[in-house]
Amino acid sequence: VNAVELIERKRDGGRLSDAEIAWLIDGYVADRVADYQMAAMAMTIYLHGLDDAELAAWTGAMLHSGEVFDLSEIDRPKIDKHSTGGVGDKVSIPLAPMVAACGVAVPMMSGRGLGHTGGTLDKLESIPGMEVRLDGSQISTVIKKCGFVMAGQTDNLVPADRKLYALRDATGTVPSIPLIASSIMSKKLAEDLDGLVLDVKVGSGAFMTDLAHARLLASTMVGIGANHGVPVVALLTAMDQPLGNTVGNSLEIAESVELLRGSGPPDLLEVTLELGSRMLALAGIENGTETLQRVVADGRAFELLLKMVELQGGDPGVLADPSLLPTAPQTMEVTATHTGFVGRCDAKAIGVAAMRLGAGRELKEDKIDHAVGITLLAKVGDPVEAGQPLARIHYRDTVDPAAVESAFSVSESPVPSHQIILEEIR
């Protein structure tokens, strides 16, 4: 086998065997296959795709490029949730302790924000002392003690993906469905899961802006799971407007606490319950919605969140009293210019505005300001009067209210509120 022969075959529309794919990925990690060869290969995959068997082999080779968790000591079913990323998407934070409180182990490996989308790890780091960089044995210990963990991927988990992702980022080969699907699934399969629920976001604030591509990505990932013997369920959920009423790290932690205390915005609750009940179903637990509502009502889910935060070095006091979380020094409100109904509250525009405030990163190396962000005071379908506040901007030094204003439009006629759960793919 040599790399050129494999590139030529894919270039000409042919296919690679399992052994050839394993050779390629292993060689890439070991620097026997050069970056420029993998770049040419990634472009052939971008343009010609991978078939189901190639994709399963590609994902498997990525998965086995590094450490694979062994959670066999944990006798609960192990179920994770993965979101393709959106604006205001803090679902993981209330969801993981809720599902754990129902008796399921949740090894929730999360990521950081980039561009207009936020990241769970950044949000958690709003909590003073919170440590999200754990090694394999710490992860296992935290799961054993409180049923779930929220941490970043360890350095040894799927090193091929880290290398390949950086290369794709520099070679115009990021938005390829097989490469995205294998990147996500290789990391999830390395967690030693019994089941996985995917939240594939669709809309202006999502990576996939149209339903057809989102559906294809979802079914591709479900197929990879099936090929690897892991049941996967995907929900396509709307990301035209931000999820919940807050965008920004501390603000989203506070909103997550609200949800766990039995209040919180209805769209956030709906997505959390829909994803959670599917996680429970994969663990063999029926009537998931009621079970989840019960562990919120009796405070057990919130208690688990406090326990996890404490186990990971964080100060649970700021969750008991979210006013102690980092707070922006200044706020200002953006108001409706006329009376009517909110017709648009654009997720991407709000996400970009929050990023510019410092809540997110324009470049990977940028620092996050946990205190700043945006609170939405009206969402799509809500009636508003001229002069009524639409959003509150939490800022440090400077603010550009026009960026937030332009995310909204107000219509004279009533606007139906958006459907949020669009489709289920299994």
Add this chain to the structure above:
Amino acid sequence: VNAVELIERKRDGGRLSDAEIAWLIDGYVADRVADYQMAAMAMTIYLHGLDDAELAAWTGAMLHSGEVFDLSEIDRPKIDKHSTGGVGDKVSIPLAPMVAACGVAVPMMSGRGLGHTGGTLDKLESIPGMEVRLDGSQISTVIKKCGFVMAGQTDNLVPADRKLYALRDATGTVPSIPLIASSIMSKKLAEDLDGLVLDVKVGSGAFMTDLAHARLLASTMVGIGANHGVPVVALLTAMDQPLGNTVGNSLEIAESVELLRGSGPPDLLEVTLELGSRMLALAGIENGTETLQRVVADGRAFELLLKMVELQGGDPGVLADPSLLPTAPQTMEVTATHTGFVGRCDAKAIGVAAMRLGAGRELKEDKIDHAVGITLLAKVGDPVEAGQPLARIHYRDTVDPAAVESAFSVSESPVPSHQIILEEIR
């Protein structure tokens, strides 16, 4: 501008501006654009192509990546010939002095052999002392003294092509018509030519095995010439069997001398005269065929070859008496197994057999044995009797006659001889 944006545009079927192409090629030579980015770009070009304007800009950017000859001191028209390469193709060696003897300057920059195809520089180095690595001023001096030169490209000529060719070789992006055409044309345009004749070989022993691809490559190169103000004429010529009766370096020099002394095989003479008369026509000289035959008949062309060899440090004595050229210690003949007509004398098979004898290179770093090779004693259409020799193998230590035998097939019914000049594209 950034490289990722340009890759994405080509990936999605868009086009690049002249300035963007210049930025990309300059950046690649200056290491501001990474190898892996150029590899991804080359694959998008392989799969989506370049339009005429992009191709002209790409070729121009390559051309200007290094030194461009200034031959303005030479007051003769400057015309070169380029062949896409074949087996037994020694045309350049008799052609250049013939055309120079007619009053045209021929700055013939040649290459080396790889795989089953030979290279003019390797053939010339059969002549003891012959130096083909000349710098720009030596090239100019030799042209001034004898009207032509035969040398390798200088290190400063089109450095972008050297870098890009090595990358394409390692990334499965060699056989792309726009990339081949711009590679050839950038080097030829850097020679400060008034006209160029292309010999695009078609058939088993050629880079292009079918007429449609050869025609497309030829018309692409003619188009690049037009866009750069240089008239280009292309002949498509057959390369199903070797050209002439010899394959191997010393053997081909001896056959070239034969041609310049008024004999030599008819197919080699035909291709030489057809290419030469078109070179003369580009220089404004009519009745090219007769003019070329006259400079052979009166010995002026051969005299110029002797002069050029002497100017470049070679021993002209071995041309006056080719039996002094390096000679293989052993020979053996391959014979016809039955009576009939030669139906096939496969160029690629003969080229590979000669390479294995040591006449060519399997890898770029391999050394050449100038003495070894194959003399063809029968060609397509010739009647042969059982036991009659088909070819003579000139070898050093070991020989595999089956490799040569299998290149031939003998048919019971008469076989028409092949047409050699297939098409003209201008």
